[in-house]
Amino acid sequence: MSSQSVLVIGGGLAGLASAVALAEAGIEVRLFEKRPHLGGRATSYTLPDGNEVDNCQHVTLGCCTNLADFYQRAGAAGKIRFYDRLYFVDRQGRRSTIEASSWLPPPFHMTPSFLAFGALGLADKNAIARALLAIAWAGGKPPNIESISMRDWLIRMKQTKGAIERFWRLVLVSALDEELERMGACYGIDVFWKAFLGSRGGYRLGIPSVPLGELYEGCRKAVASRGGPVRLRCGIREIRVSDGRFAGAVLDDDSEVSADACVVAVPHSAVLGLLPKEFGEQGSALEGLRHIKTSPITGVHLWFDRTVMKEPFLALLDHTTQWVFNKTLLYAQAGGAGAKEMRSGGQYLQLVISASYELVQRSRQEIIDLCLRELADILPGTRDAHLGKATVIKEINATFSPEPGIDRWRPGQDFGVKNLFLAGDWTRTGWPATMEGAVRSGYLAAEAAMAGFGRPRKFLQPDLPLEGLSRLWATRKNVAG
């Protein structure tokens, strides 16, 4: 047994990534999660009728290298299926697809399917091509974007209305869970650089073929293999700091736990409530947490009595609904829960609406009616199908809002208390609020803990290597400074 121990508070992806990395490095880890299940916001649970639903559909991209590494460590990599072809549909029900060509080098690898993309006019495509080239030519970092919104940058780049609404908005609102006018241009531009321009495989869409909760069993085993428990329904009420160092934690049941170091991996809104009150005061390292705003996501789960959709997923243009996932098909491919539904002839769809500010005040029935009207446009089979059951899950504080300048409020892992480190998608990882950002923060916190023990280790994975002209242009840019 190792002589060093770490307490991890929070069993979301940040806490799990930290815990697994530290356990693999030989540290005794104890993980405390206040809810009855692991996974935090990226989890699933069982409804009273026995159906297991994801809190909301979660997807990853080829450029999320740390999340891929985490799934590997957790033994869940085989449960994520990657799709090379992305499916789109417009109001008239016309389908278009986007995929990489195997022969054109980045950043031009998407050009053939972009040119064939039926939902955009020539003027829109021309404008988009100019803006994408400007991003690639600048190695992903066009000038003067730090304090402006994505919409400001698109106007600066003279984008057409069609290009903004049917291309930039379509991709970015669901990727960053925010409207273009509230989204920092550097975040929006980075999505295109990492996913669509820098390398051939960055855009590939990874979708779990099992409910999210089934991805984390390996984490529990990794932690247990080093002797540490994973304790569910076990919240931490207070973190003690004494003489500038971590001095233990108090559980909700008033018992106390201690360890050589601690990783706090709870949402940003919960951190200050755990720490002594001076950490939230003006001028303190965590003062900025109060300035971080959040944005909502609404997930709608619909069970039909027949097959209404044949694609695995669709991204919707010109609708409130942004994505529809064919859960029956996605699960059936793994031979799991979906296979049963497939045999019964029914179909389970999950719809996602990011930055769903306008739905927050709407009733469950109003949201279902809206979604059914939109599905009638794109999946005519739903008009006659019987809807057996529907569930609406509104996550009001789904993710932090990536406003221009948000990074000044995001603390790093080390905030000045010895042996106490922060993890969470909201910490300063350079990534937006995503599973990849959460895992990165967990690895960084684990690296900080190992360095504190005098046993430095590297857990953070490199980005996908840049390819083709994108690599040349980025290198030239870096050399030129």
Ligand SMILES: Cc1cc2nc3c(=O)[nH]c(=O)nc-3n(C[C@H](O)[C@H](O)[C@H](O)COP(=O)(O)OP(=O)(O)OC[C@H]3O[C@@H](n4cnc5c(N)ncnc54)[C@H](O)[C@@H]3O)c2cc1C
């Ligand atoms: C609806 C929705 C859809 C999303 N879709 C995507 C997507 O498609 N792709 C993507 O990459 N990302 C997506 N995200 C974002 C992603 O879920 C998050 O970025 C990521 O899961 C955050 O992980 P985390 O560990 O930082 O935080 P959390 O998941 O919030 O984990 C924090 C954990 O701490 C626990 N906790 C809190 N207080 C205490 C306490 N006092 N003691 C013990 N435990 C405590 C909580 O219960 C929770 O389990 C989505 C998020 C939502 C809400």
